[in-house]
Amino acid sequence: MAKTIEAIVAGVRSGEIDPVALVDQHLKLIEENEPSTNAFITVLADHARQKAGEIASRVAAGDPVGRLAGVPVAVKDNLCLRGAPTTCASRILEHWHPPYDATVLSRLLAEDAIIVGKTNMDEFAMGSSTEHSARGPTHNPRDMTRVPGGSSGGSAAAVAARFAQAALGSDTGGSIRQPAAFCGVVGLKPTYGLVSRYGLVAFASSLDQVGPLAGSVADAALLLEIIAGHDHMDSTSLDAPAPRLAGQAADSAEGLSIGIVRELSDGADPEVKRRLDEAAESLERAGARVESCSIPEVSYALPAYYLLAPAEASSNLARYDGVRYGLRVNAADTPTMNARTRSVGFGAEVKRRIMLGTYALRAGYYDAYYGQAQRVRTLLIRAFDAAYERYDALLSPTAPTTAFRLKERVEDPIAMYLSDVCTIPSNLAGHPAISVPFGTGEAGMPVGVQVMAPALAEAVMVRVATILEQAAP
Numbered sequence: 001m002a003k004t005i006e007a008i009v010a011g012v013r014s015g016e017i018d019p020v021a022l023v024d025q026h027l028k029l030i031e032e033n034e035p036s037t038n039a040f041i042t043v044l045a046d047h048a049r050q051k052a053g054e055i056a057s058r059v060a061a062g063d064p065v066g067r068l069a070g071v072p073v074a075v076k077d078n079l080c081l082r083g084a085p086t087t088c089a090s091r092i093l094e095h096w097h098p099p100y101d102a103t104v105l106s107r108l109l110a111e112d113a114i115i116v117g118k119t120n121m122d123e124f125a126m127g128s129s130t131e132h133s134a135r136g137p138t139h140n141p142r143d144m145t146r147v148p149g150g151s152s153g154g155s156a157a158a159v160a161a162r163f164a165q166a167a168l169g170s171d172t173g174g175s176i177r178q179p180a181a182f183c184g185v186v187g188l189k190p191t192y193g194l195v196s197r198y199g200l201v202a203f204a205s206s207l208d209q210v211g212p213l214a215g216s217v218a219d220a221a222l223l224l225e226i227i228a229g230h231d232h233m234d235s236t237s238l239d240a241p242a243p244r245l246a247g248q249a250a251d252s253a254e255g256l257s258i259g260i261v262r263e264l265s266d267g268a269d270p271e272v273k274r275r276l277d278e279a280a281e282s283l284e285r286a287g288a289r290v291e292s293c294s295i296p297e298v299s300y301a302l303p304a305y306y307l308l309a310p311a312e313a314s315s316n317l318a319r320y321d322g323v324r325y326g327l328r329v330n331a332a333d334t335p336t337m338n339a340r341t342r343s344v345g346f347g348a349e350v351k352r353r354i355m356l357g358t359y360a361l362r363a364g365y366y367d368a369y370y371g372q373a374q375r376v377r378t379l380l381i382r383a384f385d386a387a388y389e390r391y392d393a394l395l396s397p398t399a400p401t402t403a404f405r406l407k408e409r410v411e412d413p414i415a416m417y418l419s420d421v422c423t424i425p426s427n428l429a430g431h432p433a434i435s436v437p438f439g440t441g442e443a444g445m446p447v448g449v450q451v452m453a454p455a456l457a458e459a460v461m462v463r464v465a466t467i468l469e470q471a472a473p
């Protein structure tokens, strides 16, 4: 069995584990397998070794070390880290070095985590397969002919390939949970506002959240505890204390009532559905009351998302003008320079989103598209509120299929978008959700089961997820 973060930190503190040797082990795996996996945009070998050396000397001197002492962590390349490039897998940010650290990264570093690298992703987090990356696709370590999911595919692959003990990703419509499911790891999207977005490059600001990917629910919960909590640098940050999640016992589901959302499971592959049924049975065996439920509004989440997210993206991405960040393609006058920079700098999917979003926000269309999508969002939130009067948590597949093959969907945006039908509703509602590996499906690829919970009910969600993890085939 792989070690948990808790075990690693205990080992580092007692002197049984040498953080330098541990980091070298991970860097060796990266050296051997990264060329074929392509999970990273930047590997921070020197930084990691130096940080490990510092921790080792502090332990030797008897000085205290943090709750992540010596733990190798990979972070998505849309999180700003001082001293390293942040590219968002886009040409437009080529050679851009942020002058500050994202709050989530300051918090990891303050607890003595070791950042081993910045991971590959779909450009600006737009995609579900990590194929929309200016740096080429990431391959799924479970089957190199398949995608790792996206957009945090590099983070999921890095955890699955043991390049890192855990990783951070971002989730706007499923980008932590879907790749976690495809690579057979745990992925957690927190309640909107629980984790600071300061230093996360914005895609759709009303939906974006940073969260952990890890080999176990306990590791994901511990990381969330560390990165969560109010930050005055993010005006949407909740004024709530970080939840206490680590070390919670979850031996029984007694007293819990759980709904399986029919609209999110009906369209899934038979093998995915079979695993969901087994997951439901295991919760019943643990004492929960489990039943099928209907939330028809979730069927409108995907179309609403593909108006709202591109609308916000078109506004957020206006800042890449060739003046302030990264790439510039020179021209005789400024508007031509702006246009050339943007047409060379952005990839096809990002351009599609900017055009969709700009169209949806045009005067005269605003109410018919953006306004209508906002109303759908409100209806969806009300429908979830009603469901959570009856249930403590909701269950669904994380994605309707297991990992598909590279190139299979890249020319078909609708097929690509459909891999997020199950994850998008929680983003629109601002609710937490987690994907837990639960056996395998087609061709032996991992299946993820999603547990959703109401806002700030991370503790219940983690309890249910832990029971599923223990029961997983």
Ligand code: GLN
Pocket: 125, 126, 127, 128, 150, 151, 170, 171, 172, 173, 174, 175, 176, 203, 309, 420
């Ligand atoms: N796949 C979805 C999209 O392309 C979600 C992306 C995300 O969560 N960042 O928008």
